[in-house]
Amino acid sequence: MFHAPKTWREETIATALASRALLDYRGSLVTLDMIAELKDAADLDGERKSVITAAVRFDWSHFPDGGNFSRTHFAESAIFVGSTWSGDATFADCSFDQEARFTFCVFDSFVDFRRAAFNEMTVFSEARFGVTFPTLVAGSQAITWFGQARFLGKTYFTGVFFAGAADFPDCVFNEETRLGGLVVGGSFFSLSHATVRGNMHVTASAPMVWLDHITVDSGARLYLDLRRAEVSLQHAQLNEDVYLSYWSGEHGTTAMLSDLCVVERLGGSRVADSVHPRLLAVRGTSLARLVLRDVDLWACRFTGARNLSSLTMVGRRLLPRIRGRLRVADEVGWQRSLGRSSGGWADSYNESAMETRLKATTAADSATADMRAELRGIRSALPEPRAQDVQIIYRTLRTLLEGSGDKPGADDFYYGEMEVRRTAPRHEPLTSGWTQHALVWLYYGLSGYGLRASRAFGWFFILLLLGTFGLHVTTTVAPHSTTAATAVAIPGSPRANGTDTGAPALFPDALLSAFQLSTLPLSRTEPLLRYSRPGELVRLCLVVIGPALLTLALIAIRARIRR
Template structure:
């Protein structure tokens, strides 16, 4: 019997096909034409007698393939198969040889590389014992992988989901590869558990992306991904999420990351008890993932989230809410294009130091040895000045985000860190001295009381010293003697009052001739009071101006 003309296909040519292909690769009775290069499948209610015959033979032959693989445990190769638009009853008939109750037991490796699913793809409750490859597969309708269990590598790289993709409660025991995948509709990964690495780099999310309550045991990599609609990571339990160079077209929300409600904890604890004696590798994998997630929450470990070099489109916006963002990176991201693009709502900061600040890096960061290269590589590749410039910019972005929400105490804290980072890049000694003076006198303009205290201090010290040095005013000489005469209190007060007026005159740039010093020490004190008093007064006015600008 003639073999299918498709390369590497060993199935015989179907008598119902007219294109020299087997029942799995033929387009006859499945596709009615093409629009813009994409196949248009025959819907179940559009089938003629020939199409019905093709579908019946397809279901029968595929079911027979499953029966063979069930017995010999070999790999099920379905590369470039063309699945007609099937209804649920037909999918049930396909899975009949490997179905037990609600579970589809695929205890062998499967390969659907380049497969074309014309309608609904029904894999609810499927258990993949080996590697499952759907690379470059095309899902024309809804793809159901609800509660699917992948024991090995799950490869969906460059897969195209034309409709909604449901991976609710799916469990990935090994690596999950969605690199370059295209989600035309909603991508729903709620309650999914990723035991290995989860790769979504260059993925395109055309619809809503829902990763709420998802557990990512190792790393979730979303580099260069595009989120066209809302992306939700509420209550996700993660070790590391990398969103470097992502494009955000709508809202992305991260809320209560690495946190659980009491009900969630109780539910997970009960599930762990159910899995106390794992029956198979699937149960054992799920148990270890849940135990890890529970431990992470109980130890209050903050997630590592890399929000680096993000691109915000017109309606792009990021919300971080109700979790510890101490290990969140803002490296090279501009959150203030035209308007603020980030909201920081009730977030926690440990010491209010970002993970990017290698000059004030928390000691805990040393524990993340596996991620060191990923986290700190881009930072440590720069020279010290460039590092300081970028860290300063990151703190400025956070400060502006708080100022936009009117949360000025938090904004002030990050303004201080911004100024500390600016100090590191200063090479000029004079500018560095002014910077330190600005910090000492007014806490970088954040403390009016400190600046006022310094001004009063300079005024009082200068007044007393100038009175001891002596000065003349309107042909009258004023000088405090080294020993005070208690009986002449009024005279002492008169001298101090005159001296205070002289110092005020000095600070306000008055003429020295009005209060002429008697000696060189008086001149030194007068001009010192003028210089330092004027500087401190200026810094005080700047602090007042900064306060009122808010």
């Protein structure tokens, strides 16, 4: 139709619209004037949209200046398979009553489908968006907008490449939806404020995935297989199961795997250092329906989450192990708010780099104002927790892991809970009175809350040495002992005069007695020494403290063996 005279094209369009015949633009060079002719020939509906009553086909057509189909109502099928767009493609406020197919399309510039209504099956498989824009620090500047779009039929975005940001905020997905094999080279992929009413499968690689305020209705399930993505899941309404897991890149097409390789190699600081999806925040979200599999929780803030005790974690639990124990980001944020050291956290994970990536996405100008407000910085999106918040998080996670049989992980979270109680500042105390606080410090110093055997053994040996010295100074040898029997009576000495009260205890005898009293306080063996009143005090300390330290050491050894 491109080479035909303008009057002939207008007559053909009018006839096709009147008879609902096929408007065939396949293989044509479609200009902006031709699109304007099509819209001008159509009648307007109640929403003042141009109603295209005939089926249209733009298969393998080329749009040299892009195309503006905004406020167009396609009453019949609209097929754009294999079409290429050199300029901006605008379908804002469009309605598709029948099938809409954009398979293998190539969009070189900005793409706008905001507020579009897809009433039947929608297919964008193997499409490529924004491919001519260069890759920048914050991703390509080309943005694909689907904000507030309604997908009422089955929807397929499989094997799609987004050179820029992929923005789907406030969308409605009514039936089965497959966003499979998505590769996002831009700064983020957003499903913020979206509503999922049918089963949705998302398989994607993106620097940042926004799921804030997403709603999953009853009867619908959401499967998220992500790779190298930092995920925000705040204030979500999860009325049905949501599965968040790691996507290894398997079962992808050759083109998709090639795009994935290019993005990950050239992405620079936008690409996360872990291939596993990294959950950032779950504030305001009920976790009873959330299932995590092989998810990186290194930087996850659990503060403000609801039903944390019902969270399901399977597979690998990727949490930072700093100074010999697992930690959560909430504790690190709390410590930093008090001006304390992060314990090596800054070397393990660069929080400032994450904040830079979050701020960089503001350039994308998301379709919803709420999301733009959340992108102003990680401090506003992730508030600093209080000591009580951190303690509750550790206690809940400990109970959760104990129920799943993970005793070593539960022990680490118990240690974290006790550390928060011990180090809480005076303005937010977690212990009632100085007595309980002193007991917590004593428990920490003696055995690391029953989890550090080296401390208990160290204090036991110190007790043994001090007890040996004390017995050596304050006791004498018992008359019936071997040492007393073999002692030689010196003329003029108390022993020779019959007034002997026992020879001074030798150091080996004192050491043996101290060890016996510390390990076998109820032994019925005859004592080697005769105790004076100070000696009785030393003996009492050995009998009480020694077995207690050994018990704490054995408990810690048992906890270590279970790891």
